Amino acid sequence: MPSSRTEIAGIEMQNPTILASGILGQTGESILRVFKEGGAGCAVTKSIGIEPRDGHGNPCALELDNSLINAMGLPNPGIDAFGDEIKIALKSGKPVIGSIFASTPEDFATLAGKMEDFGAHAVELNLSCPHAEKYGLEVGTDPGRVGDILAAVKSKVKIPVFSKISAMVPDIRGLAKTIEASGGDGIVAINTLKAMKIEPEIGKPVLRNVYGGLSGPAIKPVGVMCVFEISREVKIPVIGVGGITTGADAIEYFMAGASAIQIGSGVHYRGIDVFKKVNAEIIKFMEAHGYDDLSQLIGMARGV
Protein backbone atom coordinates (compact mmCIF):
# COMPACT_ATOMS: atom_id res chain seq x y z
CA MET A 1 0.00 0.00 0.00
CA PRO A 2 1.29 3.50 -0.76
CA SER A 3 2.49 5.54 2.20
CA SER A 4 1.08 8.92 3.08
CA ARG A 5 3.59 9.49 5.89
CA THR A 6 5.18 12.88 5.82
CA GLU A 7 7.66 15.02 7.72
CA ILE A 8 7.85 18.76 8.27
CA ALA A 9 10.92 20.37 9.84
CA GLY A 10 11.79 17.08 11.51
CA ILE A 11 8.29 16.38 12.80
CA GLU A 12 7.23 12.92 11.70
CA MET A 13 3.56 12.39 10.91
CA GLN A 14 1.88 9.03 10.33
CA ASN A 15 -0.46 10.77 7.90
CA PRO A 16 -0.43 14.26 6.41
CA THR A 17 -3.71 15.54 7.89
CA ILE A 18 -3.45 18.14 10.65
CA LEU A 19 -6.21 19.73 12.73
CA ALA A 20 -6.21 23.47 11.86
CA SER A 21 -6.02 26.05 14.64
CA GLY A 22 -9.28 27.19 16.21
CA ILE A 23 -11.38 24.17 15.40
CA LEU A 24 -12.09 22.24 18.62
CA GLY A 25 -8.53 23.01 19.78
CA GLN A 26 -9.43 24.87 22.98
CA THR A 27 -9.17 21.87 25.26
CA GLY A 28 -6.81 18.92 25.52
CA GLU A 29 -9.72 16.48 25.65
CA SER A 30 -11.14 17.65 22.34
CA ILE A 31 -7.70 17.41 20.69
CA LEU A 32 -7.39 13.85 22.04
CA ARG A 33 -10.73 13.06 20.44
CA VAL A 34 -9.56 14.50 17.10
CA PHE A 35 -6.62 12.08 17.25
CA LYS A 36 -8.43 8.99 18.53
CA GLU A 37 -11.77 9.21 16.79
CA GLY A 38 -10.74 11.61 14.02
CA GLY A 39 -7.50 10.03 12.90
CA ALA A 40 -5.49 13.25 12.51
CA GLY A 41 -1.72 12.87 12.09
CA CYS A 42 -0.98 16.04 14.06
CA ALA A 43 -2.96 18.88 15.67
CA VAL A 44 -2.59 22.62 16.08
CA THR A 45 -4.10 24.17 19.22
CA LYS A 46 -6.44 27.15 19.29
CA SER A 47 -4.39 30.38 19.06
CA ILE A 48 -3.36 31.30 22.62
CA GLY A 49 -2.42 34.77 23.87
CA ILE A 50 -0.80 36.21 27.01
CA GLU A 51 -4.10 37.00 28.78
CA PRO A 52 -7.46 35.18 28.83
CA ARG A 53 -9.87 36.60 26.26
CA ASP A 54 -13.62 36.13 25.72
CA GLY A 55 -13.60 36.84 22.00
CA HIS A 56 -16.33 38.65 20.09
CA GLY A 57 -20.01 38.51 21.02
CA ASN A 58 -22.65 36.44 19.23
CA PRO A 59 -23.52 35.97 16.44
CA CYS A 60 -19.95 34.91 15.70
CA ALA A 61 -20.33 32.04 13.24
CA LEU A 62 -22.60 31.37 10.27
CA GLU A 63 -23.05 28.70 7.61
CA LEU A 64 -23.26 30.16 4.09
CA ASP A 65 -23.42 28.37 0.72
CA ASN A 66 -20.20 26.40 0.36
CA SER A 67 -18.47 28.32 3.14
CA LEU A 68 -18.49 29.30 6.78
CA ILE A 69 -17.88 32.73 8.21
CA ASN A 70 -16.63 33.23 11.75
CA ALA A 71 -15.65 36.07 14.03
CA MET A 72 -14.71 34.15 17.15
CA GLY A 73 -12.22 36.92 17.98
CA LEU A 74 -9.54 34.63 19.44
CA PRO A 75 -11.30 33.47 22.63
CA ASN A 76 -8.77 31.58 24.76
CA PRO A 77 -7.91 30.88 28.40
CA GLY A 78 -4.49 32.61 28.28
CA ILE A 79 -1.14 30.85 28.05
CA ASP A 80 -0.69 30.13 31.77
CA ALA A 81 -3.90 28.09 31.88
CA PHE A 82 -3.03 26.17 28.72
CA GLY A 83 -0.18 23.94 29.93
CA ASP A 84 -2.58 21.34 31.30
CA GLU A 85 -4.46 21.18 28.00
CA ILE A 86 -1.23 20.54 26.05
CA LYS A 87 -0.30 17.83 28.53
CA ILE A 88 -3.63 16.07 27.94
CA ALA A 89 -3.28 16.41 24.15
CA LEU A 90 0.25 14.94 24.30
CA LYS A 91 -1.11 11.73 25.84
CA SER A 92 -2.01 10.84 22.24
CA GLY A 93 1.66 10.29 21.47
CA LYS A 94 1.14 12.40 18.32
CA PRO A 95 2.75 15.76 17.51
CA VAL A 96 0.99 18.84 18.88
CA ILE A 97 1.70 22.33 17.55
CA GLY A 98 0.98 25.32 19.80
CA SER A 99 -0.59 28.27 17.98
CA ILE A 100 0.10 31.69 19.50
CA PHE A 101 -0.91 35.30 18.84
CA ALA A 102 0.46 38.60 20.13
CA SER A 103 1.16 42.08 18.87
CA THR A 104 4.82 42.45 19.83
CA PRO A 105 7.94 40.34 19.17
CA GLU A 106 8.53 40.10 22.96
CA ASP A 107 5.07 38.67 23.66
CA PHE A 108 5.40 36.21 20.76
CA ALA A 109 8.73 35.05 22.21
CA THR A 110 7.28 34.67 25.73
CA LEU A 111 4.35 32.62 24.40
CA ALA A 112 6.60 30.43 22.25
CA GLY A 113 8.88 29.77 25.24
CA LYS A 114 5.94 28.62 27.33
CA MET A 115 4.60 26.39 24.56
CA GLU A 116 8.06 24.79 24.33
CA ASP A 117 8.09 24.27 28.12
CA PHE A 118 4.65 22.66 27.95
CA GLY A 119 6.05 20.11 25.50
CA ALA A 120 4.64 21.36 22.18
CA HIS A 121 6.51 19.91 19.19
CA ALA A 122 6.45 23.24 17.32
CA VAL A 123 4.82 26.65 17.46
CA GLU A 124 2.64 28.26 14.82
CA LEU A 125 2.61 32.06 14.78
CA ASN A 126 -0.83 33.45 13.98
CA LEU A 127 0.08 36.30 11.63
CA SER A 128 -3.19 36.15 9.78
CA CYS A 129 -6.47 36.18 11.75
CA PRO A 130 -8.54 38.79 9.85
CA HIS A 131 -10.98 39.83 12.57
CA ALA A 132 -9.09 40.62 15.79
CA GLU A 133 -7.93 44.20 16.27
CA LYS A 134 -4.16 44.62 16.93
CA TYR A 135 -3.48 40.92 16.23
CA GLY A 136 -3.23 38.42 13.39
CA LEU A 137 -3.34 40.03 9.97
CA GLU A 138 -2.65 43.45 11.50
CA VAL A 139 0.83 42.27 12.52
CA GLY A 140 1.29 39.85 9.62
CA THR A 141 1.09 42.15 6.60
CA ASP A 142 4.37 44.04 6.96
CA PRO A 143 7.42 41.84 6.21
CA GLY A 144 9.63 44.02 8.43
CA ARG A 145 7.45 43.38 11.45
CA VAL A 146 7.17 39.66 10.67
CA GLY A 147 10.97 39.49 10.44
CA ASP A 148 11.32 41.08 13.91
CA ILE A 149 8.80 38.64 15.40
CA LEU A 150 10.57 35.62 13.91
CA ALA A 151 13.96 36.84 15.08
CA ALA A 152 12.65 37.18 18.65
CA VAL A 153 10.91 33.80 18.63
CA LYS A 154 13.81 31.95 16.98
CA SER A 155 16.26 33.24 19.57
CA LYS A 156 13.97 32.03 22.35
CA VAL A 157 13.03 28.46 21.33
CA LYS A 158 14.65 25.37 19.80
CA ILE A 159 11.44 23.76 18.49
CA PRO A 160 10.44 24.52 14.86
CA VAL A 161 8.61 27.81 14.25
CA PHE A 162 5.90 27.91 11.61
CA SER A 163 4.37 31.15 10.34
CA LYS A 164 0.71 31.09 9.40
CA ILE A 165 0.07 33.78 6.83
CA SER A 166 -2.88 35.31 5.04
CA ALA A 167 -3.75 35.43 1.37
CA MET A 168 -4.70 39.06 1.94
CA VAL A 169 -1.20 40.52 1.89
CA PRO A 170 0.09 42.78 -0.88
CA ASP A 171 3.15 40.62 -1.67
CA ILE A 172 2.90 37.01 -0.53
CA ARG A 173 6.15 35.96 -2.22
CA GLY A 174 8.07 38.78 -0.56
CA LEU A 175 6.58 37.84 2.80
CA ALA A 176 7.51 34.18 2.27
CA LYS A 177 11.12 35.14 1.43
CA THR A 178 11.36 37.28 4.56
CA ILE A 179 10.12 34.37 6.69
CA GLU A 180 12.70 32.02 5.18
CA ALA A 181 15.49 34.60 5.56
CA SER A 182 14.54 35.19 9.22
CA GLY A 183 14.99 31.52 10.08
CA GLY A 184 11.36 30.39 9.80
CA ASP A 185 11.04 26.60 9.67
CA GLY A 186 7.87 26.46 7.60
CA ILE A 187 4.94 28.45 6.24
CA VAL A 188 1.27 27.67 6.82
CA ALA A 189 -1.15 29.14 4.27
CA ILE A 190 -3.91 30.28 4.37
CA ASN A 191 -6.01 31.68 7.21
CA THR A 192 -9.61 32.73 6.61
CA LEU A 193 -10.36 35.57 4.18
CA LYS A 194 -11.83 38.74 5.68
CA ALA A 195 -15.53 38.74 4.85
CA MET A 196 -18.97 39.83 6.01
CA LYS A 197 -22.64 38.90 5.72
CA ILE A 198 -25.57 41.32 5.53
CA GLU A 199 -29.08 40.01 6.16
CA PRO A 200 -31.37 41.58 3.54
CA GLU A 201 -34.55 41.09 5.59
CA ILE A 202 -33.01 42.98 8.52
CA GLY A 203 -30.75 45.43 6.67
CA LYS A 204 -27.79 44.89 8.98
CA PRO A 205 -24.55 42.92 9.16
CA VAL A 206 -25.19 39.64 11.00
CA LEU A 207 -21.87 39.18 12.82
CA ARG A 208 -21.68 41.19 16.03
CA ASN A 209 -18.12 42.09 15.04
CA VAL A 210 -19.37 43.03 11.52
CA TYR A 211 -16.25 41.46 9.95
CA GLY A 212 -15.33 37.81 10.07
CA GLY A 213 -13.25 35.24 8.21
CA LEU A 214 -14.41 33.04 5.34
CA SER A 215 -13.44 29.35 5.37
CA GLY A 216 -14.58 26.11 3.77
CA PRO A 217 -14.76 24.85 0.16
CA ALA A 218 -15.24 28.34 -1.34
CA ILE A 219 -11.70 29.44 -0.39
CA LYS A 220 -9.80 26.38 -1.66
CA PRO A 221 -8.73 27.86 -5.03
CA VAL A 222 -7.23 30.85 -3.19
CA GLY A 223 -5.34 28.59 -0.78
CA VAL A 224 -3.99 26.39 -3.58
CA MET A 225 -2.77 29.48 -5.44
CA CYS A 226 -0.99 30.81 -2.35
CA VAL A 227 0.75 27.49 -1.63
CA PHE A 228 1.82 27.32 -5.28
CA GLU A 229 3.30 30.85 -5.19
CA ILE A 230 5.01 30.40 -1.82
CA SER A 231 6.53 27.03 -2.56
CA ARG A 232 8.00 28.32 -5.81
CA GLU A 233 9.72 31.05 -3.81
CA VAL A 234 11.14 29.23 -0.76
CA LYS A 235 12.78 25.93 0.19
CA ILE A 236 11.26 25.61 3.67
CA PRO A 237 8.21 23.33 3.87
CA VAL A 238 4.73 24.67 3.21
CA ILE A 239 1.58 23.44 4.96
CA GLY A 240 -1.58 23.93 2.93
CA VAL A 241 -4.90 24.89 4.50
CA GLY A 242 -8.18 26.26 3.22
CA GLY A 243 -11.29 24.45 2.07
CA ILE A 244 -10.00 20.88 2.25
CA THR A 245 -12.80 18.36 2.74
CA THR A 246 -11.71 15.47 0.48
CA GLY A 247 -8.61 13.57 -0.56
CA ALA A 248 -8.82 15.22 -3.99
CA ASP A 249 -8.64 18.65 -2.34
CA ALA A 250 -5.56 17.55 -0.40
CA ILE A 251 -3.91 16.17 -3.57
CA GLU A 252 -4.29 19.61 -5.20
CA TYR A 253 -2.45 21.17 -2.28
CA PHE A 254 0.34 18.56 -2.41
CA MET A 255 0.75 19.12 -6.13
CA ALA A 256 0.91 22.87 -5.51
CA GLY A 257 3.83 22.22 -3.13
CA ALA A 258 2.41 21.48 0.33
CA SER A 259 4.18 18.84 2.46
CA ALA A 260 1.17 18.43 4.75
CA ILE A 261 -2.33 19.85 4.97
CA GLN A 262 -4.61 21.20 7.69
CA ILE A 263 -8.34 20.75 7.96
CA GLY A 264 -10.67 23.08 9.86
CA SER A 265 -14.14 23.59 8.41
CA GLY A 266 -14.02 20.06 7.02
CA VAL A 267 -14.86 18.90 10.55
CA HIS A 268 -18.25 20.53 10.00
CA TYR A 269 -18.76 19.18 6.48
CA ARG A 270 -17.69 15.57 7.09
CA GLY A 271 -17.52 15.04 10.86
CA ILE A 272 -14.66 14.60 13.31
CA ASP A 273 -13.35 11.61 11.35
CA VAL A 274 -12.76 13.83 8.28
CA PHE A 275 -9.01 13.21 8.83
CA LYS A 276 -9.40 9.44 8.50
CA LYS A 277 -11.62 9.88 5.45
CA VAL A 278 -9.30 12.33 3.69
CA ASN A 279 -6.24 10.16 4.39
CA ALA A 280 -8.01 7.07 3.04
CA GLU A 281 -8.93 9.02 -0.10
CA ILE A 282 -5.34 10.23 -0.52
CA ILE A 283 -4.07 6.64 -0.34
CA LYS A 284 -6.74 5.47 -2.76
CA PHE A 285 -5.71 8.17 -5.25
CA MET A 286 -2.03 7.21 -4.90
CA GLU A 287 -2.87 3.56 -5.42
CA ALA A 288 -4.98 4.26 -8.50
CA HIS A 289 -2.24 6.43 -10.01
CA GLY A 290 0.74 4.26 -9.11
CA TYR A 291 2.43 6.46 -6.50
CA ASP A 292 4.16 4.78 -3.53
CA ASP A 293 5.22 7.81 -1.59
CA LEU A 294 3.66 11.19 -0.91
CA SER A 295 6.92 12.95 -1.79
CA GLN A 296 6.33 12.02 -5.42
CA LEU A 297 3.32 14.32 -5.48
CA ILE A 298 4.69 17.28 -3.59
CA GLY A 299 5.22 20.22 -5.91
CA MET A 300 4.36 18.19 -9.02
CA ALA A 301 2.37 21.01 -10.62
CA ARG A 302 5.08 23.57 -9.93
CA GLY A 303 7.24 22.86 -12.94
CA VAL A 304 5.48 25.40 -15.12
Place this chain on the structure above:
Amino acid sequence: MHIAAVKKIIDECENTKTILFDWNIEAKPGQFVMVWLPDVDEVPMSLSHLSGTKGITVEKVGEATAAIHKLKPGDKIGIRGPFGNGFSKAGSSGDSRSSNKILAIGGGTGIAPLAPTVEKWAAEGCEITCAIGGNTKSKLLFSERLKNTGSSVHVATDDGSDGHNGFVTEVAEKLLSEQKFDRIITCGPEPMTVIMVQLASRFEVPIQCSLERYMKCGFGICGSCSIGGFRVCKDGPVFDGRLLSSLAEF
Protein backbone atom coordinates in the same frame (compact mmCIF):
# COMPACT_ATOMS: atom_id res chain seq x y z
CA MET B 1 -30.19 31.80 8.74
CA HIS B 2 -33.96 31.84 8.68
CA ILE B 3 -35.61 35.20 9.27
CA ALA B 4 -38.96 34.75 10.99
CA ALA B 5 -41.66 37.21 11.95
CA VAL B 6 -43.06 36.71 15.45
CA LYS B 7 -46.54 35.25 15.02
CA LYS B 8 -47.86 35.07 18.55
CA ILE B 9 -46.68 35.58 22.12
CA ILE B 10 -48.00 33.56 25.05
CA ASP B 11 -47.47 34.39 28.74
CA GLU B 12 -46.75 30.93 30.15
CA CYS B 13 -45.93 31.54 33.78
CA GLU B 14 -44.18 34.12 35.89
CA ASN B 15 -41.28 35.68 33.95
CA THR B 16 -41.60 33.14 31.10
CA LYS B 17 -43.04 33.67 27.60
CA THR B 18 -43.44 31.56 24.49
CA ILE B 19 -42.65 33.12 21.10
CA LEU B 20 -44.28 31.39 18.14
CA PHE B 21 -43.11 31.82 14.53
CA ASP B 22 -43.59 30.05 11.22
CA TRP B 23 -40.69 27.92 10.03
CA ASN B 24 -41.25 24.99 7.77
CA ILE B 25 -38.41 22.69 8.74
CA GLU B 26 -38.13 19.23 10.27
CA ALA B 27 -36.97 19.36 13.90
CA LYS B 28 -36.60 16.61 16.49
CA PRO B 29 -37.72 16.89 20.11
CA GLY B 30 -34.82 18.11 22.24
CA GLN B 31 -33.12 20.08 19.47
CA PHE B 32 -32.33 23.77 19.90
CA VAL B 33 -31.90 26.91 17.80
CA MET B 34 -29.70 30.00 17.99
CA VAL B 35 -31.97 33.05 18.18
CA TRP B 36 -30.57 36.31 16.80
CA LEU B 37 -31.92 39.59 18.12
CA PRO B 38 -30.35 42.21 15.82
CA ASP B 39 -28.15 44.71 17.74
CA VAL B 40 -28.46 42.69 20.97
CA ASP B 41 -27.14 39.12 21.00
CA GLU B 42 -27.68 35.59 19.76
CA VAL B 43 -28.61 32.94 22.35
CA PRO B 44 -29.37 29.19 22.37
CA MET B 45 -33.01 28.20 23.01
CA SER B 46 -34.67 24.80 22.95
CA LEU B 47 -37.59 24.37 20.58
CA SER B 48 -40.71 24.06 22.72
CA HIS B 49 -43.08 23.76 19.72
CA LEU B 50 -42.21 21.55 16.77
CA SER B 51 -45.04 21.59 14.26
CA GLY B 52 -45.09 23.91 11.19
CA THR B 53 -45.36 26.71 13.71
CA LYS B 54 -42.23 26.56 15.87
CA GLY B 55 -41.78 28.08 19.29
CA ILE B 56 -39.30 28.88 22.02
CA THR B 57 -40.16 29.34 25.68
CA VAL B 58 -37.94 31.84 27.40
CA GLU B 59 -37.32 32.88 30.97
CA LYS B 60 -36.08 36.45 31.40
CA VAL B 61 -32.67 36.26 33.09
CA GLY B 62 -30.54 38.93 31.38
CA GLU B 63 -30.14 41.25 28.43
CA ALA B 64 -30.92 38.91 25.53
CA THR B 65 -33.85 37.22 27.19
CA ALA B 66 -35.23 40.65 28.20
CA ALA B 67 -35.05 41.63 24.52
CA ILE B 68 -36.96 38.45 23.62
CA HIS B 69 -39.62 39.38 26.18
CA LYS B 70 -40.01 42.80 24.50
CA LEU B 71 -40.76 41.28 21.06
CA LYS B 72 -44.16 42.09 19.50
CA PRO B 73 -46.05 40.17 16.81
CA GLY B 74 -44.54 41.02 13.42
CA ASP B 75 -41.03 41.72 14.80
CA LYS B 76 -38.27 39.89 12.93
CA ILE B 77 -35.76 37.52 14.51
CA GLY B 78 -33.01 35.38 12.98
CA ILE B 79 -33.01 31.63 13.63
CA ARG B 80 -30.12 29.23 13.01
CA GLY B 81 -30.56 25.50 13.37
CA PRO B 82 -32.13 23.23 14.36
CA PHE B 83 -28.99 21.99 16.10
CA GLY B 84 -28.04 19.03 18.27
CA ASN B 85 -29.18 15.44 18.55
CA GLY B 86 -32.43 15.58 20.55
CA PHE B 87 -33.97 12.87 22.72
CA SER B 88 -34.17 9.37 21.32
CA LYS B 89 -36.67 6.68 22.16
CA ALA B 90 -34.34 4.02 20.83
CA GLY B 91 -31.58 5.05 23.21
CA SER B 92 -27.97 5.85 22.58
CA SER B 93 -25.04 3.62 21.71
CA GLY B 94 -24.88 0.33 23.54
CA ASP B 95 -28.44 0.59 24.74
CA SER B 96 -30.78 -0.81 22.15
CA ARG B 97 -33.97 -1.39 24.10
CA SER B 98 -36.78 0.76 22.80
CA SER B 99 -38.85 2.13 25.58
CA ASN B 100 -42.52 2.30 26.32
CA LYS B 101 -42.61 3.34 29.92
CA ILE B 102 -40.85 6.64 30.33
CA LEU B 103 -40.10 8.94 33.23
CA ALA B 104 -39.64 12.60 32.24
CA ILE B 105 -38.04 14.88 34.83
CA GLY B 106 -37.88 18.63 34.24
CA GLY B 107 -36.92 21.73 36.18
CA GLY B 108 -37.52 25.39 35.27
CA THR B 109 -37.15 26.15 31.55
CA GLY B 110 -35.72 22.64 31.15
CA ILE B 111 -39.36 21.65 30.76
CA ALA B 112 -39.41 23.55 27.42
CA PRO B 113 -37.73 20.77 25.36
CA LEU B 114 -39.40 18.00 27.40
CA ALA B 115 -42.96 19.09 26.58
CA PRO B 116 -42.83 18.48 22.79
CA THR B 117 -40.94 15.21 23.45
CA VAL B 118 -43.66 13.97 25.80
CA GLU B 119 -46.37 15.07 23.33
CA LYS B 120 -44.76 13.21 20.44
CA TRP B 121 -43.95 10.02 22.34
CA ALA B 122 -47.35 9.92 24.07
CA ALA B 123 -49.01 10.16 20.65
CA GLU B 124 -46.80 7.26 19.54
CA GLY B 125 -48.13 5.10 22.38
CA CYS B 126 -45.60 5.52 25.18
CA GLU B 127 -46.78 5.52 28.77
CA ILE B 128 -45.20 8.61 30.28
CA THR B 129 -44.91 9.80 33.87
CA CYS B 130 -43.77 13.40 34.30
CA ALA B 131 -42.34 15.09 37.36
CA ILE B 132 -41.67 18.80 37.08
CA GLY B 133 -40.25 21.28 39.52
CA GLY B 134 -40.01 25.02 40.07
CA ASN B 135 -39.42 27.55 42.84
CA THR B 136 -43.09 28.22 43.34
CA LYS B 137 -46.51 27.45 41.83
CA SER B 138 -46.60 30.55 39.61
CA LYS B 139 -43.28 29.49 38.02
CA LEU B 140 -44.25 25.94 37.03
CA LEU B 141 -44.06 25.57 33.27
CA PHE B 142 -46.38 23.53 31.03
CA SER B 143 -48.14 21.48 33.75
CA GLU B 144 -51.48 21.70 31.83
CA ARG B 145 -49.80 20.99 28.52
CA LEU B 146 -48.21 17.83 29.93
CA LYS B 147 -51.50 16.67 31.49
CA ASN B 148 -53.21 17.12 28.11
CA THR B 149 -50.98 14.39 26.66
CA GLY B 150 -52.65 11.89 28.98
CA SER B 151 -49.47 11.47 31.02
CA SER B 152 -49.55 11.45 34.78
CA VAL B 153 -47.96 14.66 36.05
CA HIS B 154 -46.31 15.11 39.46
CA VAL B 155 -45.29 18.51 40.72
CA ALA B 156 -42.71 19.77 43.21
CA THR B 157 -42.15 23.33 44.41
CA ASP B 158 -39.34 24.64 46.61
CA ASP B 159 -41.84 26.55 48.77
CA GLY B 160 -44.56 23.89 48.85
CA SER B 161 -47.12 26.14 47.10
CA ASP B 162 -48.01 23.24 44.79
CA GLY B 163 -47.44 19.48 44.95
CA HIS B 164 -44.47 18.04 46.83
CA ASN B 165 -42.71 20.52 49.11
CA GLY B 166 -39.09 20.11 48.00
CA PHE B 167 -37.04 19.03 45.02
CA VAL B 168 -38.38 17.27 41.95
CA THR B 169 -35.57 14.72 42.35
CA GLU B 170 -37.25 13.55 45.59
CA VAL B 171 -40.43 12.88 43.61
CA ALA B 172 -38.36 11.06 41.01
CA GLU B 173 -36.73 8.87 43.66
CA LYS B 174 -40.11 7.84 45.00
CA LEU B 175 -41.46 7.05 41.52
CA LEU B 176 -38.37 5.00 40.70
CA SER B 177 -38.69 2.95 43.88
CA GLU B 178 -42.38 2.23 43.20
CA GLN B 179 -42.41 1.57 39.45
CA LYS B 180 -40.20 0.05 36.76
CA PHE B 181 -39.31 2.45 33.92
CA ASP B 182 -37.61 1.65 30.60
CA ARG B 183 -35.99 5.07 30.32
CA ILE B 184 -35.61 8.44 32.00
CA ILE B 185 -35.31 11.72 30.13
CA THR B 186 -34.35 14.89 31.92
CA CYS B 187 -33.63 18.57 31.39
CA GLY B 188 -33.13 21.25 34.01
CA PRO B 189 -30.55 22.88 36.26
CA GLU B 190 -27.29 20.91 36.32
CA PRO B 191 -27.43 20.00 40.05
CA MET B 192 -30.80 18.36 39.33
CA THR B 193 -29.30 16.46 36.39
CA VAL B 194 -26.37 15.26 38.51
CA ILE B 195 -28.76 13.79 41.10
CA MET B 196 -30.90 12.22 38.36
CA VAL B 197 -27.83 10.49 36.87
CA GLN B 198 -27.02 9.04 40.31
CA LEU B 199 -30.62 7.87 40.80
CA ALA B 200 -30.71 6.32 37.33
CA SER B 201 -27.56 4.38 38.04
CA ARG B 202 -28.87 3.21 41.42
CA PHE B 203 -32.18 2.02 39.93
CA GLU B 204 -30.43 0.72 36.78
CA VAL B 205 -32.57 2.68 34.33
CA PRO B 206 -30.97 4.25 31.21
CA ILE B 207 -31.12 8.05 31.32
CA GLN B 208 -30.78 10.76 28.69
CA CYS B 209 -29.90 14.23 29.97
CA SER B 210 -30.11 17.50 28.09
CA LEU B 211 -27.28 19.87 29.10
CA GLU B 212 -26.69 23.60 28.72
CA ARG B 213 -23.33 25.24 28.03
CA TYR B 214 -22.40 28.70 26.79
CA MET B 215 -22.58 28.52 23.00
CA LYS B 216 -21.02 30.38 20.12
CA CYS B 217 -21.10 28.62 16.74
CA GLY B 218 -23.82 26.08 17.60
CA PHE B 219 -22.70 23.67 14.85
CA GLY B 220 -19.68 21.99 16.33
CA ILE B 221 -16.54 23.77 15.12
CA CYS B 222 -15.44 26.30 17.71
CA GLY B 223 -15.26 24.03 20.75
CA SER B 224 -16.64 26.66 23.19
CA CYS B 225 -19.28 24.31 24.52
CA SER B 226 -17.16 21.22 25.04
CA ILE B 227 -17.35 19.01 28.09
CA GLY B 228 -14.68 16.32 28.29
CA GLY B 229 -14.06 16.53 24.53
CA PHE B 230 -17.76 16.29 23.62
CA ARG B 231 -19.57 19.25 22.09
CA VAL B 232 -22.85 20.05 23.80
CA CYS B 233 -24.11 21.75 20.59
CA LYS B 234 -23.31 18.85 18.26
CA ASP B 235 -22.69 15.61 20.18
CA GLY B 236 -25.46 16.76 22.59
CA PRO B 237 -27.27 18.57 24.02
CA VAL B 238 -28.72 15.18 25.02
CA PHE B 239 -26.15 12.80 26.55
CA ASP B 240 -26.35 9.31 27.95
CA GLY B 241 -26.01 9.34 31.74
CA ARG B 242 -23.23 6.75 31.73
CA LEU B 243 -21.12 8.93 29.44
CA LEU B 244 -21.68 11.92 31.74
CA SER B 245 -20.68 9.99 34.86
CA SER B 246 -17.36 9.16 33.18
CA LEU B 247 -16.52 12.84 32.59
CA ALA B 248 -14.54 14.75 35.19
CA GLU B 249 -16.17 18.05 34.23
CA PHE B 250 -19.69 16.87 34.98
